[in-house]
Amino acid sequence: MTVMSYLGAIGAAQREAMETDPRVIIMGEDVEANVYGTMGGGKSRADKGDFLQLFGASRIRNTPISEEIMVGAAAGAAMTGLRPIVDLSYSSFLYMAMDQFVNQVAKNRYMFGGQASLPVVFRSAMFFGLNTGAHHSDRPYPMFMNVPGLKIMVPATPSDAKGLLRTAVDMDDPVLSFEACILWGLKEEVDEQEYRIPFGVARTHREGTDVTIVGISTGVHAALQAAQKLEAEGISAAVIDPRTLVPLDSETILRSVARTGRLVIVDPAHTTCSAAAEISAIVAEQAFDCLKAPIMRVTTPDTQIPFSPAIEKQLYPDAAKTIAAVRKTMDARARAA
Amino acid sequence: MTRPNDLLIEMQTRMLRIRKFDERASKMVKRGEIPGTVHTSIGQEAQVVGACMALAEGDYMTGNHRSHGHPIGKGAALGPLMAELTGKATGVCGGKGGSMHLADFKVGSLGESGIVGSSIPIATGAALSSKVLGTGRVALAFFGDGAANQGCLYEAMNLASVWGLPIVFLCENNQYALSTPAHTVTAGVIAERAPGFAMPGIRVEDGQDVLKVHDAVKTAVDRARAGKGPSLVEVVTYRFNEHSEGLRLGTDYRNPAEKEAWMKRDPVKLFRAYLTDNGITDSAALDALEAEVTAEVEAAVQFAADSDYPDSSVAFKHLYTEPFGANL
Ligand SMILES: Cc1ncc(C[n+]2csc(CCOP(=O)(O)OP(=O)(O)O)c2C)c(N)n1
Ligand SMILES: [Mg+2]
Numbered sequence: 001m002t003v004m005s006y007l008g009a010i011g012a013a014q015r016e017a018m019e020t021d022p023r024v025i026i027m028g029e030d031v032e033a034n035v036y037g038t039m040g041g042g043k044s045r046a047d048k049g050d051f052l053q054l055f056g057a058s059r060i061r062n063t064p065i066s067e068e069i070m071v072g073a074a075a076g077a078a079m080t081g082l083r084p085i086v087d088l089s090y091s092s093f094l095y096m097a098m099d100q101f102v103n104q105v106a107k108n109r110y111m112f113g114g115q116a117s118l119p120v121v122f123r124s125a126m127f128f129g130l131n132t133g134a135h136h137s138d139r140p141y142p143m144f145m146n147v148p149g150l151k152i153m154v155p156a157t158p159s160d161a162k163g164l165l166r167t168a169v170d171m172d173d174p175v176l177s178f179e180a181c182i183l184w185g186l187k188e189e190v191d192e193q194e195y196r197i198p199f200g201v202a203r204t205h206r207e208g209t210d211v212t213i214v215g216i217s218t219g220v221h222a223a224l225q226a227a228q229k230l231e232a233e234g235i236s237a238a239v240i241d242p243r244t245l246v247p248l249d250s251e252t253i254l255r256s257v258a259r260t261g262r263l264v265i266v267d268p269a270h271t272t273c274s275a276a277a278e279i280s281a282i283v284a285e286q287a288f289d290c291l292k293a294p295i296m297r298v299t300t301p302d303t304q305i306p307f308s309p310a311i312e313k314q315l316y317p318d319a320a321k322t323i324a325a326v327r328k329t330m331d332a333r334a335r336a337a
Numbered sequence: 338m339t340r341p342n343d344l345l346i347e348m349q350t351r352m353l354r355i356r357k358f359d360e361r362a363s364k365m366v367k368r369g370e371i372p373g374t375v376h377t378s379i380g381q382e383a384q385v386v387g388a389c390m391a392l393a394e395g396d397y398m399t400g401n402h403r404s405h406g407h408p409i410g411k412g413a414a415l416g417p418l419m420a421e422l423t424g425k426a427t428g429v430c431g432g433k434g435g436s437m438h439l440a441d442f443k444v445g446s447l448g449e450s451g452i453v454g455s456s457i458p459i460a461t462g463a464a465l466s467s468k469v470l471g472t473g474r475v476a477l478a479f480f481g482d483g484a485a486n487q488g489c490l491y492e493a494m495n496l497a498s499v500w501g502l503p504i505v506f507l508c509e510n511n512q513y514a515l516s517t518p519a520h521t522v523t524a525g526v527i528a529e530r531a532p533g534f535a536m537p538g539i540r541v542e543d544g545q546d547v548l549k550v551h552d553a554v555k556t557a558v559d560r561a562r563a564g565k566g567p568s569l570v571e572v573v574t575y576r577f578n579e580h581s582e583g584l585r586l587g588t589d590y591r592n593p594a595e596k597e598a599w600m601k602r603d604p605v606k607l608f609r610a611y612l613t614d615n616g617i618t619d620s621a622a623l624d625a626l627e628a629e630v631t632a633e634v635e636a637a638v639q640f641a642a643d644s645d646y647p648d649s650s651v652a653f654k655h656l657y658t659e660p661f662g663a664n665l
Contacts, residue, residue, distance in 0.1 A: 023470070058468075063496065068458065069495075073462035075458070075459060076447070076458060076466075082465070099452060108459075110433060111448070112430045112440040113428070115441075
């Protein structure tokens, strides 16, 4: 085990994948210069571990600022024998390539009756919470959950990021990885050996008996802080991170809700049609009888993200909002009793 | 360029296949035997076959909604194509693609696209894997004059040029995008956009002549295979039928005199005359070939008719690799 940051863990997974399989290539804007720190080494070509030095210019490809062709060409390359990792830098830039994501990447395997495989990973960072304004602060994974054919990972910790990304690269389906920028510096002990985390298997961070808190991306950390504070008040909260939204491990969530009877979902996406909305619907449909209180969503309100530090942070889910939501679900039982 | 006689006969064979297949498909749409609609390549056979036959067997190709000609030109079997048009389980895509989304990976056909321009990046990616893996394959992207105004083409041309990718961008300029005359929405000449991306741009003015198309595309393919990067080839041609079968656009959008002049330049007839005039074969042999192709198309129609529809569970297959849930 070694201490790795979230970003370092992503870099480690990319390096492992590049070393193991010559069909893996990395393409994206500014990847050669390691601008975002996931490309090994440091900031100099001479630094040890520099990807360009290790793997060469044929496999580490700087692209023009042309997201549509980056995504489409990666799809075409994946259909013909490569296993590209595309670094799209900010998640807000995915929209530039929406046609390729929705009409080609997601549909080609299906539409062509299984003739095509698309082993390709599209990485992007969600820069919300960092005063970058409305054009860089998106958390767009729910939009892509609405596109059958794509798989979606939302790692919340360094160890999950490394294991999930490794699986993603090995998988024959297209994967979108949404990485939260505010987690980049987060550090923990990570296994430096190769390991893979399966898609569709949630991670239960804490068991609990009074309420189930499902956290997504940064929401996991809000949920964990909330659970700790609630413990002091005698409320036992389970914290579950689905880790992948497609496929979604609804079973683990349903099993926990069957035990607690209460569900709070902490999801930094906009409220409407959020991942939280989908999970709420699944639980309402499949475990209605278990519920002792209405399901609560702790999400970002349906407004755009303002620039001013004075008014941005208030919008996102945090521990305090999560605690407030949990209290509401506890009160609901008190009312019902 | 000298070409062996059997190559010339094969060109005529493939043009005839497209012609007969599309004539049959057109009838079937009108009789309700093909659901939805189809876009035929009737009138554009020389442009399609000249391009496809400049490619090697292992080369890649993508196309658009005017779709049947491309895989046929690349050598795909007709039965599974026709079964796809009728939505049968034996269709080349198992009945999930239909006319606009044919693909036959066996012949390097990576997929037609119902979204105008959208398959161009896919061909570019195929050229990228050829380059990185060193397979020596070339990719060709078919797209219309309408698609020539999509931004993704220029992103693709730029990337292909800076990366030196083995790809041919092939613009099928049939002079109209649905009802819109190309010159009313297209600045300048499409082929002349190529130098701006540091690649050759070739315009084949007579796209009804299969040999002229073949020459131009072969030059571009050879260049790509030699590692010299991409080219843009614009082929001027004309579609004889409506934009799609059964669609009535009225008569105003195409000048009747213009249409008549182009209809006289039927690529299948022109090449038939070439083959006999040059003593490559005779009329009797060509009649026999035509009968053979007609029988081949009828057999494809029969194959489709005899095939079953897909099981309802197929609607849920091939979205992902299986199993979908927790997997490593
Ligand atoms: C992105 C997109 N916009 C519009 C359409 C509708 N549409 C289908 S074919 C077509 C005309 C295409 O013209 P062109 O590219 O010249 O091809 P042609 O039909 O002439 O072969 C249009 C507008 C579409 N399918 N996709
Ligand atoms: Mg056209």
